[in-house]
Amino acid sequence: MSRIVVAMQELKEKIANLEAALRALSQGPHPLLREEATAPSSTSTETLASPSGSPSQASGSNGSQPSPPEESHSEEGEEEVLDAFGTLTLGTRGEARFFGQTSRTEYLIHAPERLGPTGNFLTLPRLTQVTVDEACKELDVFCTNEQVAEELLSCMPTMEQALRLCDIYFENSKFLWYPLPREYVYTEIVLFIYQPPTGDYCHVTKKHALSLLFMIFALATLYDLTMPPYSAEAMEYYLLARIALRWAPPTYDTTLAAIQSLLYMAQYLEMSDCEPAHTGSHKAWVQTRHICTLGYSVHVSGCKWQLDDVAIAKRARVFWQLFAQDTWLSFGFGRPPSINLAFVDCDIPKPEEIMSQNGTNWSTEFHVWSWQFSKVLHNVMTTAFAATSPTYAKIIELDKRIRDFPDPPCILPPTGPSSPNASDNITRTMQSLLVTLSKDTTHLNLHRPYLSQALKDSPEDPLRHKYGASVMIIYRSAWRILNALQSAYRTASGITTRISLPWSHSLACAILLCLMITRAPTSALANPALVELDKICELFEEAANSSQIATNNIHVLRKLRKQAHAAITKVMAEDAALVNSELDRLGGRTQLIRTVGERRLVYCSAVRFGNYELLTRQKEMSVFETQPNPNGYVQGFVSRDQRTDDPLPNPPPYDTDEFNFYFSGGQAQPPPPGQVQQQHAPGASAQMPSGHNIDWIQSFLESTAAPPQSQTQVQAATEPVPTSAEMDATWQALVAQLGI
Structure with a gap:
């Protein structure tokens, strides 16, 4: 090593002497004495220091000078990345919101809008304000209100209605969400809740199972075609599920049933979100991040702890539901996913057979395919939409x-x-x-x-x-x-x-x-x-x-x-x-939006869903604040003891120019080059089955x-x-x- 250092020092001295002699003999500036020609090249230095390097390689590196173009290209690449971060909105009160380059288009369309607060709220006919307030509290806070517990039990549907909602849940789970086993739902959740064993203690498992059952009801009601879209009943079930979780907060007692219920909550928020501000989708993205934190442990295969095959499969199915939910929500907002596959040691489980209502079985291979594709999408996000x-x-x-x-x-x-x-x-x-x-x-x-x-x-x-x-x-x-x-x-x-x-x-x-x-x-x-x-x-x-x-x-x-x-x-x-x-901003280009002042928009709709007039009055909505759904979705709430009956006059036709979108202007082949039902307390007509x-x-x-x-x-x-x-x-x- 010392010989190489000595040789390099000798070469530097010879080069300095040759340059001095060249300056003395040249009448004008010689081309070889320019700064870029005399600057040391990283490539030539590496060649000299390499035992296999040759003088011809060294001189060739200096002559061709590959480093400057590479540096220039690197700077250009960085400049492009900096101009493709997406949209950042800044309000007058310091509020900020970011949408990345893969954000869904409707998020970007309504990103600049700042909608004012409103006094009109969705009416939840069966819930009091006390119950609504309890449901909106954080899930790590224990709920000890006995009045709320009594009200929750009074909102349970009858056994017949519960079974019907379960059938709708299973039918739509073939393509919308991953289903729980039918036998597990009926024997370990429905029957366990409606016909509890004598002297049974309401322990953590039962509380989480009750929350999971309410989320099954919420999802089923959301897609019950005999009910209006975005119905209040679905939101009531969602709020009751939150209260049931607060009886045994998953922050302290984390079970697979609690994680599954939280996953269904995030999916419900995203699926029921139809307001322009998309508050529900934002809540779903935040809650999914929270579930990822609670769900750490299911990302490692249960075989590491010698669990049985059934437990291993259950944990794996919960994890891959969580992974797919996190990946797709992050992709939809143009934000990085929270799960790093480098830390995941959990194989995708094989499809399982789910029993249908008519006794036949159907496979969950579609959901397994979606998990497998989510892994591919995760790789695409970290490769194509990363910082480089x-x-x-x-x-x-x-x-x-x-x-x-x-x-x-x-x-x-x-x-x-x-x-x-x-x-x-x-x-x-x-x-x-x-x-x-x-x-x-x-x-x-x-x-x-x-x-x-x-x-x-x-x-x-x-x-x-x-x-x-x-x-x-x-x-x-x-x-x-x-x-x-x-x-x-x-x-x-x-x-x-x-x-x-x-x-x-x-x-x-x-x-x-x-x-x-x-x-x-x-x-x-x-x-x-x-x-x-x-x-x-x-x-x-x-x-x-x-x-x-x-x-x-x-x-x-x-x-x-x-x-x-x-x-x-x-x-x-x-x-x-x-x-x-x-x-261009909708396409993901970097843009900063500053709100000059508070802007109010009147959101009107005369849309009718079947026989239901879902919106016939003037409403104001907010992008950043919790606001009502003009078509029945829940953001703000009015309890049954706080309703107001002050009808507003019918508004004039909605002026789409308020949105400030200024435009000037068979199957084709691509070219070659429901009424609200009154709920009752659960009946006792069913008998406890065996096994x-x-x-x-x-x-x-x-x-x-x-x-x-x-x-x-x-x-x-x-x-x-x-x-x-x-x-x-x-x-x-x-x-x-x-x-x-």
């Missing part, structure tokens, strides 16, 4: 990995000669819709920046751009999402209109299609994109009478459509200069004198990335042109 941008080759590699990920066999049509079942057809259609959303929304977020670059560089024919592959991938993914939503709406409109996710992603697709049309109106994709945009606008118009999420964003679709048609007909809007900033036989359910239903409840009506029909300033500034310029 990947190369375009890496984006294509991630895209191929998603595209090659096999679809679950359950979405394939049956091959046998048996007649199609309406319920099975609905299940298969909804599963296919969710598979399409999972894969193609990932494609859209991966390729969106490259679409903007292609539209900027080659508006005449973006398909011939070096990022033309991204243009075609985005068009095809948007086409698949829109057609999957159309198919699901035609097959099961009642369920489809209550799920916000497909409508959210369809709105994002409409924005991307409008970009293609307005920025490249002469390209081969412009006219096919306009056809698809017209279809999705018509679908939103049709669904606006039954879907609040469609109602909230229909005015955006109308303006997108107007802008697209104006571009195709060569009629450009007068406000072309103002159309260039908002769509785990659940045949008592049928005998109970046959022996009860009460008339059977109407069943849910099923509806069926048979290189590296270019310079930073270019990539995201281009997306900003493009999105702004649509004037959202």
